[in-house]
Structures are given as structure tokens and as C-alpha cells.
Amino acid sequence: MVCKGICHRYRAKKPGMNSRYETGQKRCSQCDIFINWEGKRCPCCGYVLRTKPKGTQTRHRLMMVQEIKRI
Known part of the structure; x- marks a missing residue:
């Protein structure tokens, strides 16, 4: 699939x-x-969108922020 x-x-x-x-x-x-x-x-090409970062540090930071929001 190609970006349209x-x-x-x-x-x-x-x-x-x-x-x-x-x-x-x-x-x-x-x-x-x-x-x-x-x-x-994606509305354009149909690929599954990434909702989480690949990097370890940013992934851990995102998890910490989400955990704080739950409390």
C-alpha cells in the first residue's frame, strides 16, 4: 500500500x-x-497506527504518566 x-x-x-x-x-x-x-x-494507506513509542526511555515515561493519571 502506498501513501495517497x-x-x-x-x-x-x-x-x-x-x-x-x-x-x-x-x-x-x-x-x-x-x-x-x-x-x-491510517485513513490513507490502511496501515496499523502506532500508539506507543518504540524507545525504552520514552515508553517508560509514557507508562509513568498514564499511571499517575489513573490515581
Whole structure:
């Protein structure tokens, strides 16, 4: 599947101090952008969107923030 350019309508701006994943943004690996989209798949190419960071440090930081919000 190829990027058709539809996802650029949903392009997300970088938040100030928070992580993109903390604010609910998702990343399409195929289109290589962060988008604001409620679904689990990219509206453009149909790839599954990433909802968690790959890096160990950022993944742990996200887990800590989510745990604090639960309390």
C-alpha cells in the first residue's frame, strides 16, 4: 500500500512539553507522519497506527504518566 496523501489533512502539530503519544497522537509508519485520528488504521494507506513509542526511555515515561493519571 502506498501513501495517497489523504493523511496530510489529519497531520498533528507537535505539542509543547508533552509527548505526542501522551496527547493521543498516532504515527503511521508508512506515511511517516503523526496524525490525529480516532481509528486504529491510517485513513490513507490502511496501515496499523502506532500508539506507543518504540524507545525504552520514552515508553517508560509514557507508562509513568498514564499511571499517575489513573490515581
